[in-house]
Amino acid sequence: MSKPSLTDGGQSRRLLLRGAALAGLAALLAACGTTPTRTSQQKPARPGHPSGDTSLSGISADGNGREILLYTIGLLDGGYQFGGNNPEAGLDCSGMVSYIYQNAVGIKLPHNAARIASLARPIPDSQMQVGDLVFFNTMNRPFSHMGIFIGDGKFVHAPRSNSTIRVARLDNVYFAPRYQGARTLLRG
Template identity: 30%
Template sequence: MKVIIAAVAAIVGLIMVAVIGLIAAVLVDGDAEATELSDGGGGLQGVPAEFRSWILKADQECKQPAMVPALLAAQLYQESKFKTSREEATSHAGAQGPAQFMPGTWATWGRDADGNGTAPPWDIGDAVMAQGRMMCSLLKQAKNSGYGGDVRALALAGYNAGWGRVTQYRGVPPKSFANGETYNYVQIILSTMKRFQGPGLLQVSGSGSGADALRKAATRTGTPYAYGGGGPGGPSTGFCDGTNGYLRGTCAASSTVGFDCSSLVQYAYWPKTKLPRTAAAQYGATSDRAVSRTDLKPGDLLFWSRSSGFIYHVAIYAGDGNVLHAPRTGRHVEVAPLTSAMPQADYHGATRP
């Protein structure tokens, strides 16, 4: 968040806070079965699961129209790359935690949002909610300021350099200010927001185990695919087996926290229905309850197989001709048309757990 920029003595009363910008890539992995993201909808994707609910909560608590989950996600990515350790999330200027708060600023915005009895800037919930409150306040200031330009840009500049600098320049500080740190900070975050913008939350009607499983799986939309990763407890790192789990020649599964296709299904139905781990085993456990393609209901399982008959993929029917699944390495948990989710010629059949 902020890397305090050297205060100018002539400007009295300005509380300067700045940020050390961190840029990096979010690793997405592997291969043949599923992908990981985080949200499960709600207009957010590509965010670590431990951050997702807090980002959505911070967004919901802000009534400013310019606030969206992707804005907070892109800002966190720029600030810390979603890192939380003291070693990785402490700037050279002393900014702390995933939202990079300077101690003085944290004293104003930090609260015990996660209810664990403490309120350090290292706690994900505390940090994200403080970030959301501060950005919400800055968005309101920007809206009421009368300054030209995008209110999000003005708010981000205020977060990075302090609102006093925005007032001084009547807008985002120019490239000449602080070697372009604030200017570039704003531009990078606004340009990377799109990578975190996900589909709207999947609406699931009805009741019963199928609908409940679909609702649960939908909360994981956007979670990265990790071959061999995930299980009843949620996403986890996977593994490579010589064929699967690789991305551009590198084993991505071992460093990606996510689901593959069958672990997503297992997670969705657990613990009410304890399905086995692999797609082939899940088909074997439910094949006695086959469902025709014309009689599909939300929560039904759909399977695809090779010409040999080996079941290699499973998805959950999401209604309206769509499926929710973890497709393959390099992708994420997503909703896709049944007709194009996997090769049509490989469609094997459907079952109802």
């Protein structure tokens, strides 16, 4: 195995950080048996007044959701590339979702957010589970952006050029008014 080069553009550092994040997440998931349920007494942050918390604390999942979550976390801080469909070259939002679903649960998806939305079943926000998909109108057309729900009001997405794959909140002042709903490919 070759030593990481100082001129590899930070690739080795990113891989090391992803590996550490996956190891920590695996330990956390092993300790957590179930996903916490939301009670009627809990209230999400109001749009325009988000908590700003984009950490991964308190996130857990079972089954396919766990596999999707592990792949999703492994892509954090990866590069964005319009039309990209692999982590080495960079990913856009639908490329990220397609890559994760193919590798985590063996579901092959088109590389287009609107087409993925047409294949997925709409679900109420109250039924969202880790690994479900969230859709947004960010380009004045339905289902022009998407991400993967990771629980606790958070999702992972590939936002735009010169950016990286990151965690955002559904109640974020930008995303809340553009939110078009959740859909699932994991439950019938």
